Amino acid sequence: MDMFTRLKSAVSHVIPGNPLSRDFDIYGQVASTGPSLMWKVFSAAKKSTKEEASVFLFEKKQIxxxxxxxxxVIIDSLRxxxxxxxKLRHPRILSVIHPLEETREALAFATEPVFSSLANVxxxxxxxxxxxxxxLENFTLFEVEIKHGLLQILEGLGFLHSDAKMIHRNICPSSIVLAKNGTWKLAGCEFVQQAVNVTDQTVNTPPEAQPNLDFMAPEYEITHLCGPASDMFSFGVLMFSLYNQGKPLFENKGDVRAFRNHAEELSSVRGSLLKSIPNELIDHVKLLLNTEPTIRPDAAQMAQIPFFEDMACIAxxxxxxxxxxxxxxxxxxxKGLPKVIDHLPKRVGQQRILPALFKEGHxxxxxxxxxPSIFTISEQSTQEEYCALVLPDLIPFFKLREPIQITLMFLQNMNLLLSKTPTQQIQTYVFPLIFAALEADNSQIQELCLGIIPTFADLIEYSTLKKSLVPRIKKLCLATTVLKVRVNCLLCLGKLMNQMDKWFVLDEILPFLREIPSREPAVLMSILGIHKVALSEAKLGITKDVMANKVLPFLIPLSIDSNLNLHQFNAYSSVI
Structure with a gap:
């Protein structure tokens, strides 16, 4: 989505010392992440495939x-x-698409597209x-984003603990990135270890090469042993910080002594300290923050708590x-998704749901x-957002003719499309859809199309009206065997006449009416309606000669057709 690949410049620039500049076009910085947020993250595109990506860059001069x-020690940790x-492959772990490369000035690697880091947000x-x-200005996470994000981190931890038999050892906002589609992904694997009798070894190392002390479990200091439960403690602090303006329970500012003191205080954590988090979370967070690791729930147990049983989160x-x-x-x-989207924040629909919908459209x-869900999100979007996020991926759908329900839905939502789509794209993509609908074998599609054409007649270029639209309507009117379609063709032409000039009406519309093969009352009254418009529109200016030689000789025989009732005969007589 263009909206979420901000800061791109027209010409990509090469960052000095970045070894990935050979393979990627690198644009503006979008995030910083990792220990002490030392990794800069840039939006990028792979030169060979134009595939979107993110380039992570660590400049050694920082240290x-x-x-x-x-x-x-710091560089080894980052490597x-x-x-x-x-090595780690899972939907909830950031995917690396280009391995680490190093120069004298920098380290760099590339991943799937990143929107931001949780720390930045x-x-x-x-x-x-x-x-x-x-x-990032005034950026606020919505409740559903927090719930679903936490659930995604739990899935990532479940994979690490149960399948990979590893522990992360640094679960904190700087180790979590938000992918371009808004999903939360585990990253920051500098301290990942096998979960077998792990002993903490952060003594005498610089802060940049240590886990974030504000989120570390007390056993790192008390017993110097850690396991999966230590990650769950960090997850508990993460939950608290998300509802506490990003601030953890205790702020140690990288001071190991402060961490020791706070580790001792944890045994008497009061409920009042947790007042910023939702009530239904307090008991669960208390368990996660317990100083006894065996009491803490694991990732699978946390994922089952009622807090996550939210319709939007489930969707x-x-x-x-x-x-x-x-x-x-x-x-x-x-089928039920549009109702869910109605209750979601606009950004969530655009960022989380829209890409998945277009992916299914293949x-x-x-x-x-x-x-229907795409149209619901389009209605919520501004025209600028629609043009950036919806229209580019919607264009291929305009070209689809099967199944027929696609055309039907586009016609039913034509007012939305016309109100949001720029004029040039209407000419290029929407009109061909309408022309194809007129030529379809389905009478329901034809009727619907004829009904909506007059609503946007003022958007149609006159040359398109004369050379493409009217000829198709005339052809359909003569060829169809369905009365309702023929009548709707005539009604459509009548409504389009205020867009036509005098000579086009005289040369193309009035003579055409004589060719219509049937004489049902609805057809006869529609023919009369077209003549009434031609006579009443000042700009069309039907002359006396035309009336005497062409109009009256045609209308008078029709007025005495046996299919007309008295009311219809009187209507003809008044015009004559």
Whole structure:
């Protein structure tokens, strides 16, 4: 989404010392992440495929203040973190698409597109330069984003603890990134270790090479042993900080002594300290913050608490697993999705749901099921957002002719499309859809199309009206065997006449009426209506000669047609 790949410049620039500049076009910085937020994150695109990506860059000059030994410790830690992240493959762990490369000046690697880091979103702007991205100004996480984000982190922890048999050891906002589609992903793997009798070894190391003390479990200090439960403690502090303006329970500011003191205070944590978090979370967070690791719930248990049993959260979870579902399951889900979207914040619909809907659209049979939700999000969006986020991916759908429900839905939502789509795109993509609808074999589609054409007649260029639209309507009117379609063709032409000039009406419309093969009352009254418009519109200026030689000789025989009732005969007589 263009809205979420901000700060791109027209010409990509090369960052000095970045070894990935050979393979990627690198644009503006979007985030900072990792220990002490030392990694700068830039939006990028792979040169060979134009695929969107993010480039992570660590500039070694950031740590020039340290002694040589400490520099090596910090750089080794960052290298280890990227290598570990590259090995781990899971939907809830940030995906590396280009391995770590190193020069004398920098370390760099590339990942799937990143929107921001959780630390940045919560207010930390370290290593972001003098002008952080504008989208971070007044950025606030919505409740559903927090719930679903926490659930995604629990899934990532469940994979690490149960499948990979590892512990993260640094669960905190700077280790979590928000992917371009808004999903929360675990990163920051500098301190990941196998979960077997792990002994903490952060003594005498620089702060940049240590886990975040504000989120560390007390056993790191008390017993110097840690395990999966230690990550769950960190997760508890993370939950608290999300509802406490990004601030943890205790702020140690990198001071190990302060960490020791606060570790001792944890045994008497009072409920009043947790008043900022929702009531239904307090008891669960208390368990997570217990000094006894065996009392803390594991990731699977936390994922089952009622706090996450929220309709919007469940819907977002389902969207994350669409690739695992059968078409019949997905179609049933999509039928109810518009009602869920109505209750979601606009950004969540645009960022989390829209990309998944368009991805499903690669299967034409699924398009009729995803279009209602796309239209719902389009209604919520401004025209600028619609043009940036919806229209580019909607254009391929305009070209689909099967299944027929696709055309039907576009016609039913034509007012929305015309109000949001720029004039140039209407000419290029919407009009061909309408022309195809007129030529369809389905009378329902034809009737619907004829009914909506007059609503946007003023948007149609006159040359398009004369050369493309009117000829198709005339052809349909003569060829159809369905009375309602023929009548609607005539009504449509009558409503379009105020867009026509005098000579076009005289040469193309009035002579055409003589060719109509049937004489049902509805057809005769529609023919009369067209003549009334021609006579009443001053700009059309039907002359006396035309009336005497062409109009009256045609109307008088029709007025005495046996199919007309008295009221209809009187209508003809008044015009004559």
């Amino acid at each position: 020039d203040k340290h002694h040589k030994r400490d520099k090596e 280890r973190g990227v290598q570990q992240l590259t 919560l207010g930390r702007r370290d290593n972001m330069g003098s002008s952080p991205p504008k989208f 977002l979870q389902y969207i994350d697993t669409l690739y695992q579902r059968e078409n019949i399951e997905k179609s049933n889900f999509f 299967n034409p049979n699924m398009v009729p099921f995803v279009l």
